[in-house]
Amino acid sequence: MRLGFAYRRYRLRFRAPVRTAHGVWTEREGVWVRLCDEAGHAGYGEAAPIPWFGTETIGQTEAVARAIGPKLDANDEESLADAAVEAPCLVNALRSAWHGLQEESRRTTGHASAATQADDPTEFRSVAALLPAGRAALGVITEKAEAGFRVFKWKVGVANVGDELVLLDDVCAALPDGAKLRLDANGAWDRRQAERWLERCAERPIEFVEQPCLAAAAEAPAQRRKIEDTLRGLAEDYPTPIALDESLVVDGDVARWLAEGWRGVFVLKPALLAAPWTAVAKLAAAKASVVFSSALETIVGARAALHLAFTWPGERKALGFGVWPLFAESRCDGPTAAPFLRWSDVKRLDPARAWAALEEKAS
Numbered sequence: 001m002r003l004g005f006a007y008r009r010y011r012l013r014f015r016a017p018v019r020t021a022h023g024v025w026t027e028r029e030g031v032w033v034r035l036c037d038e039a040g041h042a043g044y045g046e047a048a049p050i051p052w053f054g055t056e057t058i059g060q061t062e063a064v065a066r067a068i069g070p071k072l073d074a075n076d077e078e079s080l081a082d083a084a085v086e087a088p089c090l091v092n093a094l095r096s097a098w099h100g101l102q103e104e105s106r107r108t109t110g111h112a113s114a115a116t117q118a119d120d121p122t123e124f125r126s127v128a129a130l131l132p133a134g135r136a137a138l139g140v141i142t143e144k145a146e147a148g149f150r151v152f153k154w155k156v157g158v159a160n161v162g163d164e165l166v167l168l169d170d171v172c173a174a175l176p177d178g179a180k181l182r183l184d185a186n187g188a189w190d191r192r193q194a195e196r197w198l199e200r201c202a203e204r205p206i207e208f209v210e211q212p213c214l215a216a217a218a219e220a221p222a223q224r225r226k227i228e229d230t231l232r233g234l235a236e237d238y239p240t241p242i243a244l245d246e247s248l249v250v251d252g253d254v255a256r257w258l259a260e261g262w263r264g265v266f267v268l269k270p271a272l273l274a275a276p277w278t279a280v281a282k283l284a285a286a287k288a289s290v291v292f293s294s295a296l297e298t299i300v301g302a303r304a305a306l307h308l309a310f311t312w313p314g315e316r317k318a319l320g321f322g323v324w325p326l327f328a329e330s331r332c333d334g335p336t337a338a339p340f341l342r343w344s345d346v347k348r349l350d351p352a353r354a355w356a357a358l359e360e361k362a363s
């Protein structure tokens with residue numbers, strides 16, 4: 001099938017800078033893609049790479065998109081993916097656009113797809129509120145608790161361990177009764193620092209510690225194995241569960257950690273994998289503990305990622321998508337963070353409208 005292919009590189013300012021152990025993030029860059037068939041149906045997808053996680057760079061995404069040209073020959077999802085093998089996030093975008101196109105074409109021809117569990121409009125999932133790093137978290141907890149949130153995620157590893165551990169007590173004291181706190185270090189600690197944290201976490205309402213340590217993709221295999229051993233050791237030695245996030249950035253990482261018997265949490269950012277459905281199927285078969293998480297993507301990628309999250313058959317842990325409103329250009333935002341997200345809120349997201357909005361802005 002000859003499909004029309006178009007892409008748009010975007011650069012969107014965050015309403016407020018996002019601070020992580022990797023520094024301050026002020027804007028998001030990515031690529032949106034659109035596939036059209038001859039009948040005029042369209043489907044949309046988003047490549048939202050995070051190079052400091054170990055994905056392709058935005059320059060690589062765009063170069064591969066440019067090389068595709070205005071027409072693409074594809075008879076199925078696999079031949080489509082072949083067009084972008086060097087850019088996994090772009091493969092993800094093309095697959096989402098392909099699915100959107102099928103959905104659109106079935107809808108307009110009256111062939112509704114088989115209903116899935118996710119299609120029940122009354123289905124809902126709880127959502128974790130993302131707190132800013134440092135002391136700024138305290139004010140936000142009160143506001144979010146009043147809005148009804150009971151799961152919170154706090155970015156740590158930003159300041160030194162001693163100062164943040166003092167703050168941890170203030171953060172825990174500010175939590176409403178029964179609330180749970182996720183801590184995300186984005187790989188900032190060495191083993192000793194992670195141990196100091198995990199000792200403190202044991203008697204506090206910490207749901208898990210996300211990516212305490214990390215070996216960068218560029219590091220030697222021996223160093224990477226050492227850090228992975230550290231993660232396994234921490235998971236064995238402390239009662240607080242450990243969650244993998246940056247450790248799951250390449251397709252194949254999920255299968256590898258499953259094969260090694262990882263019993264902690266898998267934080268899955270569907271936007272970063274070329275084939276997130278494959279990873280989810282493997283996790284489901286293993287009855288793994290999974291948290292679906294945002295890559296700070298726009299409405300286009302959010303729709304696909306949340307769609308996948310709603311199909312998860314296992315234990316329902318709060319989604320990590322409590323991030324919107326996120327962009328200065330609000331038409332690019334996913335659903336505004338609320339303690340619960342309904343399937344009908346996800347279905348209502350309209351990538352075509354967002355595409356038109358950026359087009360209008362650019363012209």
Ligand SMILES: O=C(O)CCC(=O)c1ccccc1C(=O)O
Binds near residue numbers: 050
């Ligand atoms: O969905 C979430 O958990 C919140 C988003 C988040 O923390 C995040 C967003 C962008 C890049 C990295 C991360 C992270 O989990 O480390």
Ligand SMILES: [Mg+2]
Binds near residue numbers: 186245246267
């Ligand atoms: Mg994380």
